[in-house]
Amino acid sequence: MTLFGKNKFAVVFCSPELFRGAVFARQNSRWVLVRSGEISSGPELPGDKLKALLKEIAYSSDSDLFLTGQLANSFAFNWESVPLPPKEQLGAVEMELASALPGTVEDPVFQFTESPENEEGAVTVSVCAFPASALDQVSAMLNRANYKADEFISPLICQQPGDAPLHFDVINPHMFFHNGVWKKAAGREKILAAAAENWRKVMNETFVLPENFDVAKFLSVLLVARLECSGVSVKERLSLRVLPEQSRPLRYRAHIQLGLILLALLIANLLWAVYLNYGGEYREARELTQEIESCRRKITSINSRLKRNQKASRDMARVVEISAGESDVIGKLAAFSRLLPENVLVSNMRWSDSGVDLQLQSENANINLPELLKPLNFWKIGNLQQRQMWGSDVTSINLRLVPNTDTVDKGKKKSGTSFRRKQFNSGRRTGR
Helix, strand or coil, X not given: CECCECCEEEEEEECCCCEEEEEEEEECCEEEEEEEEEECCCCCCHHHHHHHHHHHCCCCCCXXXXXXXXXXXXXXXXXXXXXXXXXHHHHHHHHHXXXXXXXXXXXXXXXXXXXCCCCCCCEEEEEEEEEHHHHHHHHHHHHHHCCCCCEEECHHHCCCCCCXXXXXXXXXXXXXXXXXXXXECCCCHHHHHHHHHHHHHHHHHHEECXXXXXXXXXXXXXXXXXXXXCCCCHHHCHHHXXXXXXXXXXXXXXXXXXXXXXXXXXXXXXXXXXXHHHHHHHHHHHHHHHHHHHHHHHHHHHHHHHHHHHHHHHHHHHHHHCCCCCCCHHHHHHHHHHHCCXXXXXXXXXXXXXXXXXXXXXXXXXXXXXXXXXCCCCEEEEEEEEEECCXXXXXXXXXXXXXXXXXXXXXXXXXXXXXXXXXXXXXXXXXX
């Protein structure tokens, strides 16, 4: 028996004449009859016979054990009913027993099975009732064998609509059972032979049986095994429960399954709580990270705009602070240009309030700029650097002219202006 479902069980047929049993195991999604055995009549007590048979078929107590057979004064019948829940159907069968059972069944205990719903919406209920005292014999047999059984099932309620007639070599051998009624078997050899062949085909399709296995002899065992393998376990069917609790084994599998399910739910709940806690913190951390990144981008954008605005402000301040300067700038440049020789080139010039910075180039290495620029009474030389360019005859000159504050007065400016006009009109050279 596995933890989450059966993979092996045993069925034992019990009668005063003999005991037959078989062990079934699941292999590759099919049920296989792995071992079978039989013990004929003898002086031993039923409990000793049961114990010997279980040892012969190598039954393990951790597997389910189902008993079957014909109890004394038992009575079986079929009746049509409507589909009902298990408890309601149990009550309906109990009410039907009052009119269906003969008076020989005292203090009846019953079990039943239901067929699938037919086209008319009805179900066939197969019922078997027997005196409660008959179960005392089963309990005594189990106590003698020192075994416990999961359930006792009558083979007469294992027949489904459409099945062939049932003929047992031990249970009422002179009759056959069909549609809830016992009928005489005398003179019906063809019917019984056809039924035996039909059951052989059905059981070989349901189980993996040994070669040349006698299906007719083990038919009662195979019927109970087919019921157990039909989908719902026999132990889980309320309609089949007849053995007293003291004869049933204590199966801890269901408790273990329930405990594991509860443990799994507890672990899942714990993991879910951890996930919610961690997930919430993770989401909050992610949101905070996104907010921090957004704030950083905004700060970067604001700093960029602030720098641009500061630069624009400085430029505007410089524009505002720029003095108007002199109006005769072009005349001064013209006068400076006329004083330069033809072989002097002005390559760069920068004008400011504090003076004029010039970069000159000349092929004359002996040029004397202080002498040439003496006529400029409004400027004087603030700085002069001359150097010969490497590998060339060109002389590079850095010249800085600053205002001549000693001669800046109104009369001298007029005189200088008149002098520049005369020089300009004389036309000795053009301004550069």
